[in-house]
Amino acid sequence: MRATFMYGAGDVRVEEVPDPTIVQPTDALVRITLACVCGSDLHPYHSMPTGEEGTPMGHEFIGLVEELGSEVTGLKVGDLVISPFAFSDNTCEFCREGFHTACKHGGWYGAGGVGGAQAEMIRVPQASGTLVPIPGDVDEKLLPSLLALSDVYLTGYHAAHMGNVGPGKTVTVIGDGAVGLSAVLASKQMGADKIILMGRHVDRTGLGRRFGATDVVAERGDEGIAKVLELTGGEGSHVVLEAVGHMPAYEQAYGVVRPGGVISRVGVPQYEDAPVGFGSLFGKNVTLNGGPAPVRAYIEAAIPQVLSGEIDPGRVFDSETTLDDVAEAYRLMDSRTALKVLVRP
């Protein structure tokens, strides 16, 4: 089959490799219907040292079950399934507490002998716990929105969930990438009163408004902070959803959060140390949380929302390539020509 590998910064290649096979009796093989490129794929695209061995790429997909290990239950060959971007047994203590990305038997696609999803086929470990079948016949137009449940929408949802978004709350979303826009949509779903989107790409913030943003702040840094404080009567935002991962976004977050408020992060931090002392978080009793989204915890509730048309998170996909052209998908996203690119094997 064909599969995508990264060999270093900017070096993405599609190669012919052997089809995956069942390794553990808990594995499934899935033939991929739709995959895509993630904002987080751009981090290695910028910084990966050049190597002789390629890293398998892609961790978001929907597809058809092709083969099942002997111990897999709850799935049958031919099922259309969604996979979270991380696999998990869905039964260990951490999974039961809703933190599937910490599963004791879980892991990540593209690492430890498991392939990537920008490919024709993939081996899914812990298939019973990981894959969620989509019931009934599905209108093809809904497939991108179902694919969005694999990562991007439910990562935005995780931010809003950890931020305890709800009625009466003002939410500021930092970042107009696909995750930030998804966080806007999730905040709207959860009933936030006021949703301020910090971003400066007009086409993206336009989609943000359609998703539910009530205000857009294009300014950054101190100017952006001043603007959000102005929009919140000088008090700051109850909840800040940080969907970027770079230090200036973190600094904006503690600048705009109100005393007693929450900063919920889902942008993968590109830093280890950050201000958390009296002058940033402690003095204001600010809560900092978030992390890799336990998407698996949220998929089942989101599927009927997509099927009924209540949410349309697939609108973040504004471009499409074939698997052979996946390198072009990276280029489009890296240059911000595209927001998020579907990849069709």
Place this chain on the structure above:
Amino acid sequence: MRATFMYGAGDVRVEEVPDPTIVQPTDALVRITLACVCGSDLHPYHSMPTGEEGTPMGHEFIGLVEELGSEVTGLKVGDLVISPFAFSDNTCEFCREGFHTACKHGGWYGAGGVGGAQAEMIRVPQASGTLVPIPGDVDEKLLPSLLALSDVYLTGYHAAHMGNVGPGKTVTVIGDGAVGLSAVLASKQMGADKIILMGRHVDRTGLGRRFGATDVVAERGDEGIAKVLELTGGEGSHVVLEAVGHMPAYEQAYGVVRPGGVISRVGVPQYEDAPVGFGSLFGKNVTLNGGPAPVRAYIEAAIPQVLSGEIDPGRVFDSETTLDDVAEAYRLMDSRTALKVLVRP
């Protein structure tokens, strides 16, 4: 009257100064019955640069109302009152949300023209919102426990409250100072299943056990972390209450917290930057919160618990001095000869 001032590290003096007077119509004057020295007073005691002007010291007290400004309501001359360590109007939006230490009209004793509480008398701004009268005649033996509601016990309580301590939870308390021991007592009150106290002063951890600690870990650093992990089946602690404020305590906190868990800090951070990235908080979806305790939010519920004997937080006071000997109180606490020292004017 006599009042305590600090002129630099290690330099604490009691001086004769004019009695405070009503400045704002919302002020009250309180004659102090009992005050004490706080663990946080030791930070300037170690590091304050020597100056010509002394800083008024002390922010914990109970006392008798001596005089009321014309706009003060809900209090009368002669009332025995508890003051939180920060004053607040108890009516602004932040107070109503339970974060009185961020009050729009609030502030701190010993700053901005307001005196300290290691004194014979004190001016209390925003008296209607700040002071809580203690109903009925009070047994003198209960006064230390009522004083503990001014800061130390309810600071420990705030840690447990923000950490969402409750039945089914394992709590690790870092620090065997008076706030750490108070956090143990609060966690016990809130129904925690297992309370692990990290501390190495046997007399203190002994009181911790009487307050409800189920386990004591004397080791620190990696060894201490390994011990807590062992006590939690390798999974880590649902809640970590950090009552020290130094970096090694913070490092222990993220070492022992379980995925999806909470680190709640009430030790005033003696650092601004700290690890919060993938390797510390983000990867495990850990929540970091806490800050200056909004003690005012919790005092009313705690008074009947003290009066009924349900809690006895005053047991953290293991020593006593007169106001004239307050410098000795600092020395006793600094040398760890005393856990926490009562000061009787």
